[in-house]
Amino acid sequence: MSIKQILVVFGLLLSSFVYSQNKQILYGFAEMPNTLMVNPGAETNFRYHGGIPGLSGFSLNIGTSDGSLADLFLKDNTPFNTKFENLSNKLTNRSFLSFNAQIDILNGGYRLDEKTYLSFGMYQEVDFIGYYPKDIVELLYYGNQPFINKTVHFSDVKFRGEVLGVIHAGISYKMNKKFNVGGRFKLYSGSLHISSNNNAGTFSTAQGGSNVYRHNLTNINIKSNSSGFFDAEENLNVGIKDVLGNTLLSKNIGVGVDVGFTYHYSPQIEFTGSVLDVGFVSYSKNNSNLSITGDHNFDGINLLYDSNNTDYWSQLDSEFKANVPRSTNADSYVVWRPIKLNGAVRYSFGRARTNKECYDVTYKEYYNNSVGLQLFAITRPLSTQVAATAFLEKSISENFHVKLTYTMDDFSKSNVGVGVSTQMGIFQMYGMFGNILKFSNLTVATTASMQFGFNLIFD
Amino acid sequence: MKKLKSTPMFLIFILMLSSCVKHLDFSQIEDFSPQPILESSLVYFTLNQVDFFDQVNSVEVVTPIDDTSGFTILKSKFVKDNLIQTELNIEVNNQFDRQFTVHITFLNENDIETHRFDPIIVGENDPNFKQLETVVIAGNEQFLMSTKVRVSIELSPSSDGSVLDPNIEQKLEFKSSGIFYLKT
Numbered sequence: 001m002s003i004k005q006i007l008v009v010f011g012l013l014l015s016s017f018v019y020s021q022n023k024q025i026l027y028g029f030a031e032m033p034n035t036l037m038v039n040p041g042a043e044t045n046f047r048y049h050g051g052i053p054g055l056s057g058f059s060l061n062i063g064t065s066d067g068s069l070a071d072l073f074l075k076d077n078t079p080f081n082t083k084f085e086n087l088s089n090k091l092t093n094r095s096f097l098s099f100n101a102q103i104d105i106l107n108g109g110y111r112l113d114e115k116t117y118l119s120f121g122m123y124q125e126v127d128f129i130g131y132y133p134k135d136i137v138e139l140l141y142y143g144n145q146p147f148i149n150k151t152v153h154f155s156d157v158k159f160r161g162e163v164l165g166v167i168h169a170g171i172s173y174k175m176n177k178k179f180n181v182g183g184r185f186k187l188y189s190g191s192l193h194i195s196s197n198n199n200a201g202t203f204s205t206a207q208g209g210s211n212v213y214r215h216n217l218t219n220i221n222i223k224s225n226s227s228g229f230f231d232a233e234e235n236l237n238v239g240i241k242d243v244l245g246n247t248l249l250s251k252n253i254g255v256g257v258d259v260g261f262t263y264h265y266s267p268q269i270e271f272t273g274s275v276l277d278v279g280f281v282s283y284s285k286n287n288s289n290l291s292i293t294g295d296h297n298f299d300g301i302n303l304l305y306d307s308n309n310t311d312y313w314s315q316l317d318s319e320f321k322a323n324v325p326r327s328t329n330a331d332s333y334v335v336w337r338p339i340k341l342n343g344a345v346r347y348s349f350g351r352a353r354t355n356k357e358c359y360d361v362t363y364k365e366y367y368n369n370s371v372g373l374q375l376f377a378i379t380r381p382l383s384t385q386v387a388a389t390a391f392l393e394k395s396i397s398e399n400f401h402v403k404l405t406y407t408m409d410d411f412s413k414s415n416v417g418v419g420v421s422t423q424m425g426i427f428q429m430y431g432m433f434g435n436i437l438k439f440s441n442l443t444v445a446t447t448a449s450m451q452f453g454f455n456l457i458f459d
Numbered sequence: 460m461k462k463l464k465s466t467p468m469f470l471i472f473i474l475m476l477s478s479c480v481k482h483l484d485f486s487q488i489e490d491f492s493p494q495p496i497l498e499s500s501l502v503y504f505t506l507n508q509v510d511f512f513d514q515v516n517s518v519e520v521v522t523p524i525d526d527t528s529g530f531t532i533l534k535s536k537f538v539k540d541n542l543i544q545t546e547l548n549i550e551v552n553n554q555f556d557r558q559f560t561v562h563i564t565f566l567n568e569n570d571i572e573t574h575r576f577d578p579i580i581v582g583e584n585d586p587n588f589k590q591l592e593t594v595v596i597a598g599n600e601q602f603l604m605s606t607k608v609r610v611s612i613e614l615s616p617s618s619d620g621s622v623l624d625p626n627i628e629q630k631l632e633f634k635s636s637g638i639f640y641l642k643t
Contacts, residue, residue, distance in 0.1 A: 081490070141495060211635070300502055303526040
C-alpha cells in the first residue's frame with residue numbers, strides 16, 4: 001500500500017460516517033422484542049415473536065469524534081491537500097472513529113410460562129475502532145523535515161476491528177412482581193480480526209551525533225494480530241464470500257454472556273441495567289501476528305578509507321535487523337469483546353391502565369408518559385467511552401409509541417433523536433432517527449443515526 | 460440462506476454510500492497529492508594526517524584516496540516513481556592548512572557512473588565549510604539508477620613546498636545529509 005493510499009484511507013475513515021454501539025433510542029423502548037438484545041432482563045408481554053429474517057433489527061449510528069464529510073469533500077475551490085491539512089490540524093491522537101453495525105439475521109422468542117420468556121437468534125456484527133495516529137500520518141504526509149528534533153510516538157497506533165457472527169439464546173425471568181432478570185448466552189464465530197494496541201517506542205531525527213543527523217528508534221515495541229486477512233503465503237486474501245461464510249461456525253470460536261435486570265422501585269419508578277458481551281473469541285484460522293522490538297541509532301555510512309572493501313550497507317542492514325528484529329507467526333490468540341454497559345432510571349406518569357396482557361404477572365400499571373435518564377459505556381483501547389441520554393417516551397395509543405432522546409457523547413453534545421413503534425395486528429415495526437436537527441444536511445453533521453426493524457408479535 | 464445473510468450487510472453499504480452526497484464531490488480525492496520531504500544522514504568520515512602520508516616512503520599521498528558504499532533508497536519503487544529532486548548537504552571541518560578537492564560520484568550496480576557533482580573545493584583551515592548540491596530528476600533520470608556512492612578526497616600540495624608532519628594531529632571531518640523531495 002502506497003503512502004497515498006494509506007493517507008487516503010485515514011482521511012476517508014476519519015471524515016466519513018462511523019457507527020457507535022449506543023442504541024439509546026431502542027433501549028427500553030415500548031417493550032419491543034428487540035429491547036431484549038440490549039437488556040436481556042427487559043420485560044416482555046407477548047406469547048412469542050419472530051423477526052422478519054434480515055430485517056428484524058437494523059441499526060445505523062453515524063458520527064465522528066472530530067470532523068465531517070464536508071471537511072474533505074465539500075464542493076468548493078479549496079485544494080484537497082489544504083482540506084486534508086486543515087482536518088489533520090483539527091484532529092488529535094485522541095480523535096477516533098468507531099464503527100459498529102449489528103444486524104439480525106434471525107430473531108425469535110417463545111414464552112415458556114408466565115414468568116419465562118426465551119429468545120434466540122443470530123446476528124452479524126462489524127466492529128472497528130481506530131485512533132488517529134497523528135504523528136505517523138503527518139510524518140508520512142510531510143516527511144521527517146518538519147519533525148527534526150521532534151519525537152514521533154508509535155504508541156499513537158491503536159486500532160481494532162473484527163467481523164463476526166453471533167448465535168445466541170436468552171432467557172428473561174420474572175422473579176417477582178418487582179424484579180425481572182435475564183441472561184443471554186452467545187456463541188461467537190470470528191471471521192476477521194485485526195488489532196494493534198499497547199505499542200511503544202519513538203522515532204526521532206536529531207541534529208548531532210557523528211553526522212549531520214542522528215536517526216533514533218528508541219524502545220520500539222510494536223505488535224499486531226490479525227486473523228482471516230492473510231493466506232499461508234502471507235498474501236492478503238479477503239473475499240466477501242468467505243468473510244460472510246465464516247460468521248457461521250468458523251474455526252474462530254468464542255463464548256460470551258449478556259445479563260440484565262428490570263426493577264420496579266414503585267409503580268412509577270423503574271431501574272434497568274445490562275452488561276453485554278462479557279466474553280472472548282479465540283482466533284486460530286489464517287492468523288498473522290507481527291512483532292517489532294528494539295533500539296537503533298543511525299548516523300549514516302561511516303567510510304573508513306581502508307583497503308578492506310567493506311560492504312558498508314550490508315553491515316548497516318545486518319546491524320539494523322539485529323537491533324530491531326521483526327518476527328511473524330501464526331499463533332492462536334484470544335481477544336476479549338468490547339463490554340457494553342447500560343443503565344437507566346424511568347419515571348412514568350399520566351393516564352394509567354393495568355394488565356396490558358395476560359402474560360404480565362406484575363399487573364403493573366402502564367402509563368402513557370415517562371421520562372428518564374440512560375447511561376451507556378463501552379470499553380475501548382484508549383479509555384472507556386460514555387454517553388448520557390435524557391428521554392421522554394409517550395404512548396399515543398396502546399399500539400403507537402414515541403420516544404424523544406437527547407444524548408451527549410464524544411460525537412456530539414446536541415444529539416436529539418426520535419423513535420416510533422407501532423403494531424398493527426401481529427405486525428410490529430419501529431423506526432428511529434438520531435441527530436434529527438442535522439438531518440437536513442448530514443454532510444456537516446458529526447453524528448446521525450437510523451434504526452428500524454420489523455417483527456411478527458403474537459400476544 | 461446465503462442470500463439472507465448477505466442482504467443486511469449489502470444494505471448497510473448501500474445506505475453508507477447513498478447518504479447525503481449532493482453537496483459533496485468525492486472525485487476531489489484524485490487531487491490528493493502528499494509532498495513529503497525526507498532528510499537523512501548519508502556518508503561521513505574523519506581522516507587525519509596519517510591518511511595522507513605514506514609512512515614507508517615518507518612522502519605525502521598526492522593521488523586521491525577514495526571509498527565507495529552501496530545504498531538502497533533509490534531501489535525503492537516508491538522513491539523511484541515519486542522523487543522529483545534531491546539535495547546533498549555537505550559540511551566539512553578542515554583543520555589542515557591545505558586545500559582539499561572532494562569528488563562525489565554516483566554509480567549503478569555495474570559501477571557505471573550515473574551522476575557526478577562538480578569537484579568541491581574545501582579551503583585550508585575552514586572549520587565550517589558548507590555546500591548544497593542539487594539534482595533535479597527531470598533531465599537526470601539516470602540518477603535514479605544509482606546504488607553506490609564514491610567519495611574521493613584529494614590533498615592539494617602546499618604552496619611553499621612543505622610536507623605534512625605525520626606527528627602533528629590534523630583532521631578532516633566530512634558530514635553529509637540528503638534532502639529528498641517527493642511528490643505522490
